[in-house]
Amino acid sequence: MDVLARAGEAISSCADTSVWALSEEDLLAALDAVHVLEQRLVAVKLALVREVDGRAVAGGHGASSTAVWLRDRLRVGAGAARRTVGLAAALDVGPAVVAQALARGVVGVEQARVITDVTAALPASAGVEVVDKAAQVLVDAAVDFEPGALRRLGERVLFHVAPQIAEQAELAALTAAEARAHDRRHVTLSSPGSDGQVRLTGRLDAESAAVVRAALDPISGPSGVGDDRSPGQRRADALADVCRLALHTGALPDNGGDRPxxxxxxxxxxxxxxxxxxxxxxxxxxxxxxxxxxxxxxxxxxxxxxxxxxxxxxxxxxxLFTGPLRRALVLRDGGCAFPGCDRPPRWSDGHHIVHWADGGQTCLTNAVLLCRYHHRVVHHDGWQVRLAADGLPEFLPPAWLDPTGQPRRNHYHRRC
Structure with a gap:
C-alpha cells in the first residue's frame, strides 16, 4: 500500500503538469511512457482480481460471482467486469510469458487477451512446449502488430512453431467451426415497434453468408447522383430487392395455399x-x-x-405492368429511368405517372421504370415525372433542389 501511495503521488504530480509546454519529442515520449505504465498497472490489477476470485471474496460479500461483485465494487459495466475476471484467470493458467510481458508493459491488455485466446484454442495434442513457444512468438510480434492483426497472425501461429501438426489441427478447427456456425444459424424478425422499425438479427455460416453477400453486393452500391444512403441503408434496400426479385420469379413455394x-x-x-x-x-x-x-x-x-x-x-x-406491356417498358427505358441511376430492369418496378387510383391508365404512355430507391424518392420527395415530346421520361426536381425546375433525364441507358 505504501508503494501504491507513492505511485499515486507521482501520478498526481504528472497530472498537475501543463503538457502544452512540452516539445513534440517530449510529448510523444510521455505518451509512450504513460501507456506502458498503464499496462503495468493493469497487470497488478489483474493479479489482485485473480486473488480475490481464488479466495471467493465475492460470495462472502453476498455476490453471485466475482464479476458481479467487481461491477458494484468498481462501478464498471457488467461486460467489462466479466472480461477483467476472464483475462485474470486466463493469465493465471496460460503461458507465464504473457503475464510477464504485460507486467513489463511489453504487451497491452488487448494484445494479452488475444494471445491468451489463441494459446487456449490450440489443440491439446500440441503440448505445453508448443503452446509456450506460440505464446513467445506472439509476444515478440506484439511490438509490431495491433490486436486485430495479432489475432490474424495467431490463426497461423502453429505453422511457425509446429508445422508438423498445424495442417491437421487447422482442418479439425475448421470442421468444428463450420459445424458450430451451422448449428447456431438463425434469422429473427421482430414485431414493429412504435417507431415503425422492425429489427432484423441473425447469424449465418460462412457458406450462406457468401451466398447472401454475392446477391447483395451487385445492388448495394450507390444508385447514381444524389444517393446519400449509408452503406448499411443500401444493404438493407438490397436485401429487400433480392426478396422482391424472388417474388417476381414465381418459383417460391405456396404459403398456406397461396402464392407468396x-x-x-x-x-x-x-x-x-x-x-x-x-x-x-x-x-x-x-x-x-x-x-x-x-x-x-x-x-x-x-x-x-x-x-x-x-x-x-x-x-x-x-x-399491373406485366406481359407485353412490361417488355415494352423495358425496351423503352432500359432500366430505372431516374437521372443517373444504373439499376437494370429486373430491379425496377413499373410506376404509374398518373396513379391508377387517380384514374391513370395502365399503358406505356403513363408508365416509367423506377428502382425501389428512386420509386420511393418520386413518391415522397417531390419529384415529378412526365413523358417528353419524344416519348421518353424526364424528371422535374423539387423546388428546394432546383428552383428552375430544369428537366433531367437518365443517360446511363443510352437514351438521347
Missing amino acids: QVVVTVDLDTLRERVGTATLDGGERLTPETVRRVACDAQVLPAVLDGAGQVLDLGRQRR
Missing part, C-alpha cells in the same frame, strides 16, 4: 385523398403515400375496401 404476396388493406378514400392509414396483412400500418408507391407494380396486391368493408378489388390485373 404482400397484401395491403386500404380504404378507397384513403388511397384517393391521401388521408388516413393502410394496414399490411401482418397488422403493420402504412401511410397512404407509401401505399400508393407499393401499389404501382405486380408484387404488392392491394385489397381495396369500400366504407362498409366490402372487398371492391383484390389485385386488379388491369393495373
